Amino acid sequence: MSQVLLIEDHQTVRDGLQLALTRQGHTVDAVATGEQGLERLRVASSDVVVLDLMLPGMDGFEVCRRIRQLGDLPIIMLTARNDDMDVVAGLEAGADDYVVKPVQARVLEARIRAVLRRTGGESRRSGGERSGLEEHGALTIDRAALVVSKGGLPVSLAPTELRLLLELAQTPGQVLSRQQLLEAVWEHGYLGDSRLVDACVQRLRAKIEDDSSAPVFIQTVRGFGYRFGPL
Amino acid sequence: MTGRRAARASLAGGLLFALLATGCGVRPSDVITGRSATSGPAVGVGLYLLSHGQLALVIRETKGITASPEQTLGMLAAGPDDSERSQGLVSEVPVGLVPATPVTATADGPGVTVTMTGAVLPLSAAAADQIICTVATAVTLTGQVDSFAPVTIAGPDGVRAPRSCPIK
Amino acid sequence: MTPWRWASGRASGLRVRLLLAFALLGVTTTAVVASGSYFQARTVILQQAQDAAVASLTDQLTKVYPVRRLPPSQEELDTLAHRLSDREGYAVVLYRDMRAQGAQLPEPLTPELRRAVGDGVIAWQRVSRDGEPVLLIGTQLQIDRPDGTPVPSGLEVYSVRSLASEQQSIDRLATLAWLTGGLSLVLAVLLALLAARGVLRPVRELGRAARQLGEGDLTTRLAVRGADELADVARTFNDTAGTLERQVGELRRMEADARRFVADVSHELRTPLAAMTAVTDVLDEEADRLPGDAGRAARLVSQETQTLTQLVNDLIEVSRFDSGTARLSLDDVDVAAAVTATLRVRGWADRVRAELPSGVFARLDPRRLDVIVANLVGNAFRHGAEPVSVRLCAEPDWITIEVRDQGPGLDPEVLPHVFDRFYKADTARTRSEGSGLGLAIAWENARLHQHAGQTGSLVAGNGPTGGAVFTLRLPRVVTDAADAGGVR
Numbered sequence: 001m002s003q004v005l006l007i008e009d010h011q012t013v014r015d016g017l018q019l020a021l022t023r024q025g026h027t028v029d030a031v032a033t034g035e036q037g038l039e040r041l042r043v044a045s046s047d048v049v050v051l052d053l054m055l056p057g058m059d060g061f062e063v064c065r066r067i068r069q070l071g072d073l074p075i076i077m078l079t080a081r082n083d084d085m086d087v088v089a090g091l092e093a094g095a096d097d098y099v100v101k102p103v104q105a106r107v108l109e110a111r112i113r114a115v116l117r118r119t120g121g122e123s124r125r126s127g128g129e130r131s132g133l134e135e136h137g138a139l140t141i142d143r144a145a146l147v148v149s150k151g152g153l154p155v156s157l158a159p160t161e162l163r164l165l166l167e168l169a170q171t172p173g174q175v176l177s178r179q180q181l182l183e184a185v186w187e188h189g190y191l192g193d194s195r196l197v198d199a200c201v202q203r204l205r206a207k208i209e210d211d212s213s214a215p216v217f218i219q220t221v222r223g224f225g226y227r228f229g230p231l
Numbered sequence: 232m233t234g235r236r237a238a239r240a241s242l243a244g245g246l247l248f249a250l251l252a253t254g255c256g257v258r259p260s261d262v263i264t265g266r267s268a269t270s271g272p273a274v275g276v277g278l279y280l281l282s283h284g285q286l287a288l289v290i291r292e293t294k295g296i297t298a299s300p301e302q303t304l305g306m307l308a309a310g311p312d313d314s315e316r317s318q319g320l321v322s323e324v325p326v327g328l329v330p331a332t333p334v335t336a337t338a339d340g341p342g343v344t345v346t347m348t349g350a351v352l353p354l355s356a357a358a359a360d361q362i363i364c365t366v367a368t369a370v371t372l373t374g375q376v377d378s379f380a381p382v383t384i385a386g387p388d389g390v391r392a393p394r395s396c397p398i399k
Numbered sequence: 400m401t402p403w404r405w406a407s408g409r410a411s412g413l414r415v416r417l418l419l420a421f422a423l424l425g426v427t428t429t430a431v432v433a434s435g436s437y438f439q440a441r442t443v444i445l446q447q448a449q450d451a452a453v454a455s456l457t458d459q460l461t462k463v464y465p466v467r468r469l470p471p472s473q474e475e476l477d478t479l480a481h482r483l484s485d486r487e488g489y490a491v492v493l494y495r496d497m498r499a500q501g502a503q504l505p506e507p508l509t510p511e512l513r514r515a516v517g518d519g520v521i522a523w524q525r526v527s528r529d530g531e532p533v534l535l536i537g538t539q540l541q542i543d544r545p546d547g548t549p550v551p552s553g554l555e556v557y558s559v560r561s562l563a564s565e566q567q568s569i570d571r572l573a574t575l576a577w578l579t580g581g582l583s584l585v586l587a588v589l590l591a592l593l594a595a596r597g598v599l600r601p602v603r604e605l606g607r608a609a610r611q612l613g614e615g616d617l618t619t620r621l622a623v624r625g626a627d628e629l630a631d632v633a634r635t636f637n638d639t640a641g642t643l644e645r646q647v648g649e650l651r652r653m654e655a656d657a658r659r660f661v662a663d664v665s666h667e668l669r670t671p672l673a674a675m676t677a678v679t680d681v682l683d684e685e686a687d688r689l690p691g692d693a694g695r696a697a698r699l700v701s702q703e704t705q706t707l708t709q710l711v712n713d714l715i716e717v718s719r720f721d722s723g724t725a726r727l728s729l730d731d732v733d734v735a736a737a738v739t740a741t742l743r744v745r746g747w748a749d750r751v752r753a754e755l756p757s758g759v760f761a762r763l764d765p766r767r768l769d770v771i772v773a774n775l776v777g778n779a780f781r782h783g784a785e786p787v788s789v790r791l792c793a794e795p796d797w798i799t800i801e802v803r804d805q806g807p808g809l810d811p812e813v814l815p816h817v818f819d820r821f822y823k824a825d826t827a828r829t830r831s832e833g834s835g836l837g838l839a840i841a842w843e844n845a846r847l848h849q850h851a852g853q854t855g856s857l858v859a860g861n862g863p864t865g866g867a868v869f870t871l872r873l874p875r876v877v878t879d880a881a882d883a884g885g886v887r
Contacts (some may be wrong), residue, residue, distance in 0.1 A: 012671065013673045013674045090664060103677070105680040108677075178730060179736075256570060257671070262509075264518075269521055270465065270543050271460075271464025271465060273465050273467070273469070288542060293687065318495065361489050380547050
């Protein structure tokens, strides 16, 4: 199964989640602070981080940014209910998904699986259906190797960003609504939070567009959703 | 409340207006009386004739000569002249009834006594008054008595009761 | 209020009353003063004119003496009349039946004047002759007897003088009086306006301040000027407003405290709940394996933990509405698809009769729409009777979603309280059926949708065939692309 790093300051919550996730077959490494979490990441590998945003000392956003700097490790935020500003700030800091506390173990587990599918072998399965290289102007997408390069230089994308790009690039010139993208990429039920899409698009644009305020590859269709190209 | 006050106000205003409107300009008045009538001296002889039965003063020019009471009575007895008669003046004093003696002070009382030549008792009251007033005026001129002194008229047939001139 | 009532109401207004009082006072004073001085002046003018005329006549008459002949001849009478006539008037001389007149005018003498003159005094009288005021002066000419007592000579002299010039002077006086009256009226009105402004400005300010206070601006205060009655009123007003502000502030603070307390409690409950929720799945799984009571207890704890979680979540949601921190996250939504999703996710798709015309797009918060629809449909299932129907209508500016059930409907007494928090229409209802906040949250969510002065609404009522009807109206903001964009 997968290796989960749980960063949560409340001991009872930490224990509860650790207990539940362990029963689901995950190996859970539970720490109380962001500093401890970052330290643990240095010494041991993890497949996914479950991160509480409200932490003593270094807060969740900063931890999120630090982890993003280290690599493409998927991050799921634990947030207070509908704390809109927190959600937006967390997504901007690089989180892949979020769940609202209190959360049932099976909901969190489903999210973990969804995030993991975007990385690793499970996503390679869907990418394998279309082998070979796709050329979109300066952008080259290798669906088999899950590598994206721009102008010959590789672009480092987080798993969710990569999945979003693959989803959009699959049907160039066609508009996809946020809800469609949420279902396809995040595997949310119909009523997911469209801000997930918006935040991810922003991050993706920052990485692949020359000028993210005048995007070429991922264009906004106001009032409906997003479209890849046309170039 | 308001209505009654308004009514009162308009009533007062109306009265005021009426007063101003009717009081404007010079209004006719009743007769206003002042001091007694203008009076002044006369030059000449004053006789009393009758006009419509009333005593009326007549002044005759004397060309500077002062007439005695007897002369004055003589003129009275001569009757009104033409111009006097033309104005309706008459005399009831019989022609020729003149003083027999000068006018003297009454022996047993105030006033003067004039003794006539003719009968005096039949004289009418008006004629007697003519004589009394004429004598009184003439005698006053001499300074013996005043105009309202009682005058006694005597004659051969008797003496009339003393009487003052009725003209005030 | 009818126009007449309005007019009479204004007519007795303070300004008008002040104006009338001042005007009346001014006019009355002026009228009294002006008419008083007018009459006084008129009397003086006439008296002076009369006295002068009498003096002039007697002065002229002294020249007649001494009398040399009596009775006079007609020529003498004529001469005398002529001599006594001048520009200002003419004389009439009478001697018994004889008569001489200085001008060819009709007989002006009045019998009462003749009588007075006959009594031996100088007499005069003002008469009106063809509208012209005329002064008649009459006297006998008497002869002094040697001892000074006068005797009537039978001569009577009358002087007839026009009073036209006096009339003119008096008319000028009257004109002047009217003018003074008019000016004083104008002055009085001006003064009244001035005074009315002085009095009315504070009154108007008071009225405005009271209105502001009534509209909820409790910080309204008046500037206190001077030490008169109006200043007292202003001070009282300020004191009252201050007390009111303090008390309302106190109440608001208490209410805010209460709400904050609820919010704080909810937040504090969240952490233990988060721990408990995390392990409810464990409990559920283990419950089947636990023997008897222990298994039932485990299921109970798990179930009620979820109920409690829902309640706390609802409380936090409500406190966010109360604190005004609830925000819309707008998206262009295919309303029919959104409602369908709501029903599908909760497993209601087969139980609800949905009339959802496709292609209705609106810009709204899809999560909040989900909350509203889920609450309304869930409520219909709990309290109404099936079939439950959901109907979507689109207007240019609004979308309307109607949720209807076939139950007994809402009691009229319940209707006003349907959206109250924790309001329970049916006291026998069990607690597990909902937090008691669902409809309140739905209502708040509807109200949160505002666009261009239009506010979303949620209304409860009863259908014509019975059954409760909840009608949600949200402002519809159609963006251009929503219609243009193709749906995959």
